[in-house]
Amino acid sequence: MKDMFKKYWWIIIILVVIIIVALLLYFKVFKNSFGKTTPCTENEISAVSEFDFSDQWINYLMMNQSIVPSDVLDCLKEHLGEYKIIKMNGQERLELTMEDFTKIKAIFKLHGYTPTILSEINNKKLSNRKLNKLIKENDKYLVDTKVYPKPEDGNKFLSFFELNEEEILDSALGVTLKSPKEVTVTNVTRAGLTRSIVLTNTSDKKVQIESAILNDNEWSKVDGYDKNLIINWDDQENGMVLIISNPKIILEPGESTVVRYNMSGDFSKDFSFINCYSFYINDGTNRELLASVVKTNVKPSEKNNKMYKIKGTIYDEETGLPIPFIDVQTSISNGKVTTDIHGHYEIEVPGILYEQSNNYARATVFVNTISVMQSNQSIVNDDYSEDSFIVESGKNIVLNFALKRKPEQYTYKITNNYDLSMQAYGFDTDSDIIAVTPFHTNYSEDYKYEKGMVRVFDKTGKLLFEKNIYGEDRTVDVSTGGKYVTAIVHSKTEADTVYVWDIRGNEVLSYKMNYKENENLIVKEYDNNPKFESSLYDAEISNDNTKLAIQSKNGHVQIIDIKTKEVIREFFMDSECSHKLLFSKDDKIIYTSSTAGTLTAIEISTGKVLWEKYIEMFIMDYILTDDSLITSTKATGTSYLISSDLKTGKTNWTLEVGMRCSKMSISKNGKTLFWGTDTGASNEGAMLINIETGSPLWGPVSGKQAGAFCNNDNYILTRSGGNLDMFTITGEHVYSANIAPDNNSMSWGVYISEDCKNIVTFAGGETNSRFKGVMYALERE
Numbered sequence: 001m002k003d004m005f006k007k008y009w010w011i012i013i014i015l016v017v018i019i020i021v022a023l024l025l026y027f028k029v030f031k032n033s034f035g036k037t038t039p040c041t042e043n044e045i046s047a048v049s050e051f052d053f054s055d056q057w058i059n060y061l062m063m064n065q066s067i068v069p070s071d072v073l074d075c076l077k078e079h080l081g082e083y084k085i086i087k088m089n090g091q092e093r094l095e096l097t098m099e100d101f102t103k104i105k106a107i108f109k110l111h112g113y114t115p116t117i118l119s120e121i122n123n124k125k126l127s128n129r130k131l132n133k134l135i136k137e138n139d140k141y142l143v144d145t146k147v148y149p150k151p152e153d154g155n156k157f158l159s160f161f162e163l164n165e166e167e168i169l170d171s172a173l174g175v176t177l178k179s180p181k182e183v184t185v186t187n188v189t190r191a192g193l194t195r196s197i198v199l200t201n202t203s204d205k206k207v208q209i210e211s212a213i214l215n216d217n218e219w220s221k222v223d224g225y226d227k228n229l230i231i232n233w234d235d236q237e238n239g240m241v242l243i244i245s246n247p248k249i250i251l252e253p254g255e256s257t258v259v260r261y262n263m264s265g266d267f268s269k270d271f272s273f274i275n276c277y278s279f280y281i282n283d284g285t286n287r288e289l290l291a292s293v294v295k296t297n298v299k300p301s302e303k304n305n306k307m308y309k310i311k312g313t314i315y316d317e318e319t320g321l322p323i324p325f326i327d328v329q330t331s332i333s334n335g336k337v338t339t340d341i342h343g344h345y346e347i348e349v350p351g352i353l354y355e356q357s358n359n360y361a362r363a364t365v366f367v368n369t370i371s372v373m374q375s376n377q378s379i380v381n382d383d384y385s386e387d388s389f390i391v392e393s394g395k396n397i398v399l400n401f402a403l404k405r406k407p408e409q410y411t412y413k414i415t416n417n418y419d420l421s422m423q424a425y426g427f428d429t430d431s432d433i434i435a436v437t438p439f440h441t442n443y444s445e446d447y448k449y450e451k452g453m454v455r456v457f458d459k460t461g462k463l464l465f466e467k468n469i470y471g472e473d474r475t476v477d478v479s480t481g482g483k484y485v486t487a488i489v490h491s492k493t494e495a496d497t498v499y500v501w502d503i504r505g506n507e508v509l510s511y512k513m514n515y516k517e518n519e520n521l522i523v524k525e526y527d528n529n530p531k532f533e534s535s536l537y538d539a540e541i542s543n544d545n546t547k548l549a550i551q552s553k554n555g556h557v558q559i560i561d562i563k564t565k566e567v568i569r570e571f572f573m574d575s576e577c578s579h580k581l582l583f584s585k586d587d588k589i590i591y592t593s594s595t596a597g598t599l600t601a602i603e604i605s606t607g608k609v610l611w612e613k614y615i616e617m618f619i620m621d622y623i624l625t626d627d628s629l630i631t632s633t634k635a636t637g638t639s640y641l642i643s644s645d646l647k648t649g650k651t652n653w654t655l656e657v658g659m660r661c662s663k664m665s666i667s668k669n670g671k672t673l674f675w676g677t678d679t680g681a682s683n684e685g686a687m688l689i690n691i692e693t694g695s696p697l698w699g700p701v702s703g704k705q706a707g708a709f710c711n712n713d714n715y716i717l718t719r720s721g722g723n724l725d726m727f728t729i730t731g732e733h734v735y736s737a738n739i740a741p742d743n744n745s746m747s748w749g750v751y752i753s754e755d756c757k758n759i760v761t762f763a764g765g766e767t768n769s770r771f772k773g774v775m776y777a778l779e780r781e
Contacts, residue, residue: 039075040110048106052114056325056338056379058104062088062096067122067341075107119321122341126320134315135402141391143362145653145694148640151614152651158196158258159356159638166198169223169292172281174203175251177292181224184297185355186304191659191679192241192264194356194637195296197277199259201251205283208522209247209257212278212289219276224293229274233263240265243634245617246595247279248574249555250520257574258597260617262636272297284522305350310365310397313343316384317402326403327379331364331699332393338379351394356638357656360394364699367401382406385732390687390696410726410735412759412778416461420773421451424762426475427663427749431482432459433503434751434760439472441771448472454487456503459751459758461777465505475580479541484508484562486539486548495532498539498550500562509562513550518572537577542587547604549590551577557592559604569604578618582629584646591629593619599631601649611649616640620661625670625691628652632661632675641675643694653694657687663706663748666691667713672729674707674716678746686718688731698731706748710756719750722763724778726756739763739778745770756780 053061061068065085068076077085080103088094096104126134155161164180171177179197201207219225233242241264248257261275278291310330314323322343329336333349352361367387368380384403391397422438429435434457441448448471455466456478471490478485486500500509513533517524533552540549547568551557555573560566575596582591589610592600599615599622602608618634624646632641636659643652662678673689685704687696703718703725710717715734717726721742726735745764752759757780765774 045106048109051105053105065089072111123322131320142695148654150651159194172288172290173283175281176200179294182295186299186302188267192636194262196260200256204253207251208282210280212280214278222291231273246575248596270299270301307348308351308396311346312400314339315402317404326368329366349393360392363393364390369701388698407732411781415779416777418775423745423773424747428478429751430478433478433482435476435478435485437473437476439474459753475538477540479545480543483545488536495534496536538580540581542583549581613649621664623664634660655694665707667709676705678705706750708750708752710752717752
């Protein structure tokens, strides 16, 4: 015997190990799992009050009874009827009463089965290494910003120019108007339709472009004009809106300018329309008319969106097991799907190819979402957090997710509120100082004159001071360190005045911008020069708190010394001003944007133009990183988020966003950008974006208008109307609240303190007026 043991000792050890493992599995899976080996009684079933399985689980198990343990199945047949149980197997739809659901859940409970046990029995667990490797493969589906054209690509960057051959439609004094004469689109974005024309000075003279208004008799002489194809783009009742950019005022020989127009309306039906363009060209000696008609045929009836599949598996990040019965939905398809017992899902999305840009629409894949997408209520598994991923829709994709367990939830309470009388449109914050101004309301001029205020708050919502600006204004600036606040104060009879106050409301500066004639113009703007610029557009304080940059509506820019009011630098832009000015971090450069779509970097000390580029239309927001300038515009249809190199202006990347930007914010480490919109977009609402590459990382369903980072960029707070949501930087939801009713107000600001303790935000406050405004301050409990 001893010799036999010596000879076969390794076989004996293997057998012992197998027996021990078998016993452990028995006690772990069977002994600990099975609560009963005998059928349940009615009394036992009715006594169960807490259940482990959801309705989704029960539906799936009854339709797929091959995975139901035999002892449970026998018990179900006894208490629900063998015929009923057998009939449900393999059916697509079950007719179960609430009593049936309760009984089935109780029987599983009595037999000791839980969702985790059934998942372990039917699935293979992945190790952390294998799961991480699998999830890392998702990176190959990150949106590649190289597919989007850059401004440097010339006409390829302009809507339709790449796909439709342009032609010279008219010329005057050597200036050509070039555009595709007629285009047909079958896929119009939800945000709207975009087209462009290009004016080029091919002469050897400087020319000035002036707007020309022609009557119907004059237009009838222009090729392609059809009075029946004219649309009233100011028909707000029917949702028809036209936004058009202005051309450059002056074109030097060889220079070009873009006129871009964006239309929003009902593009669900087939129709055709024309846009008419007319300009006077003046070279100082002669003045000629340049006029043309461009036609667009909208034919959604010919739309042919091929369907593509997005599929994969949802895993538990902690256990490595698949998660059954988690809902999955996307931003561009109706309905939702639910993972099966193996955590698998498969959902179809249309491959929407936009003819305006020749790019596919993006789809955000939402997993276990906390909200409603396209009127389909999602059932949330409260044990897990959410996840999302942004992909392009024009291909089949395998996308896997690893869900984290639901993190600790934050709670906040409203500690203060303040009636602003009008919505808080203009917004800025620095060093826990928050300033707002009203804009974009429909109140009477008398009401605006009386109630229009700049208001300044601290992080607790305490009002530090308020000043009457006698009307509305889109901008306000809190200087670096929260030292000063500047805003434009209007007047019924005099020119606008820029004021600078300290944070106690003491006046530091008041300044009327001196009028200066634009010497570049061939045709002068005024016969009798006024003393001051009457309408100011923006005022911004330098980072060192010593200089103030001011722009008038007509493109006149002055940079003054706050202490002495001395004009340090002044110049004229190539068109009307577009929203705001921006100082470089070292205050050596001023960045300007015009309605002609140009972005310009000007050295303050010399007035030298360091670089200039065509960027798009009206810039809604732009933001500085250490080495780039990121812009987002008001354009609809085809609209781009663009990153430009600070030193050269060269485009780093472009990303089509399809709709105007409401607000952007940047994480303090400079790695992540929040981009938000206040309206429907062709691709997503809000996005978190990798600043280096421009690739969208993830997007929330809710909270799309504005965002603010806190806790060393570990969290982001988002807002949309009266709704607040907070996420970890990787997208796990930690807080949600509807703090106030809000009927789509355009109050875009949100502030959160670095320690995530204090929130200051704004909402309409009531549903019968989208233009009312209330400040809400919240504190973490």
